Amino acid sequence: MNEYSRDEMMTVAAARMLWDGCVCFVGIGLPSAACNLARLSHAPELVLIYESGTIGARPRVLPLSIGDGELAETAACVVPLPDIFSDYLQAGRVDVGFLGAAQIDRFGNLNSTVIGPYEMPRTRLPGAGGATEIAAHARQVFVVMKASTRSFVPRLDFQTSGGHFEGRSSSGARGGGPAAVVTDVGILKPQAGGELALAAAYPGITADEARAAVGWKLAVARKVETIAAPTAAELAALRALEASTAAAHREPVRLPT
Numbered sequence: 001m002n003e004y005s006r007d008e009m010m011t012v013a014a015a016r017m018l019w020d021g022c023v024c025f026v027g028i029g030l031p032s033a034a035c036n037l038a039r040l041s042h043a044p045e046l047v048l049i050y051e052s053g054t055i056g057a058r059p060r061v062l063p064l065s066i067g068d069g070e071l072a073e074t075a076a077c078v079v080p081l082p083d084i085f086s087d088y089l090q091a092g093r094v095d096v097g098f099l100g101a102a103q104i105d106r107f108g109n110l111n112s113t114v115i116g117p118y119e120m121p122r123t124r125l126p127g128a129g130g131a132t133e134i135a136a137h138a139r140q141v142f143v144v145m146k147a148s149t150r151s152f153v154p155r156l157d158f159q160t161s162g163g164h165f166e167g168r169s170s171s172g173a174r175g176g177g178p179a180a181v182v183t184d185v186g187i188l189k190p191q192a193g194g195e196l197a198l199a200a201a202y203p204g205i206t207a208d209e210a211r212a213a214v215g216w217k218l219a220v221a222r223k224v225e226t227i228a229a230p231t232a233a234e235l236a237a238l239r240a241l242e243a244s245t246a247a248a249h250r251e252p253v254r255l256p257t
Contacts, residue, residue, distance in 0.1 A: 010144065
């Protein structure tokens with residue numbers, strides 16, 4: 001039996017949701033790890049788009065930011081940022097938007113702006129970036145977040161990106177909204193009305209444990225799928241990617257002489 005962490009289970013589960021040839025708008029962090037694991041395993045023709053304008057990026061290590069030179073060096077092409085949004089995202093050419101956030105509510109609305117009151121926040125976060133447009137226009141959205149009562153909240157401190165909010169159909173948001181929220185305790189999917197419910201469980205994690213990790217009364221789908229544990233090949237690919245990334249980021253930067 002393969003030994004694995006919850007983080008590895010979550011990343012593998014997210015990677016499995018992508019398919020060969022899928023056009024995916026990627027966020028940094030857990031979304032990037034999942035997408036690149038998919039590219040290195042079962043979906044070699046996965047097309048990764050990062051907000052910096054890189055299309056078809058094939059990074060050898062996980063990027064530190066959307067401005068990481070690794071993305072431009074390995075991309076099929078680099079286009080101006082406005083073109084990414086107008087010609088690809090808003091034109092309906094993005095199959096999946098892969099996002100993370102600091103907070104999420106039961107309808108998949110996201111907060112990546114502030115913790116606390118907007119005028120005097122306890123923590124000011126990086127902000128929307130392209131997440132608002134991705135959430136509105138990607139054909140479907142996958143969210144990857146570790147579950148905790150601090151991040152899965154009954155009410156957002158600030159709504160940065162829209163999920164299955166009331167009035168979405170008349171808001172001009174043409175995408176399908178959040179199709180799945182991949183956590184370290186299971187996968188949540190929207191039910192009738194858009195509210196998220198536990199739809200898939202990981203080995204050894206009960207529905208009660210998933211409920212305890214969420215800050216609202218989490219619904220459970222009528223039929224809960226069981227997600228298979230990571231395979232040896234999936235774990236080897238993920239760990240090799242993480243090891244290469246760690247080694248690359250430890251190397252000193254050599255300035256030109």
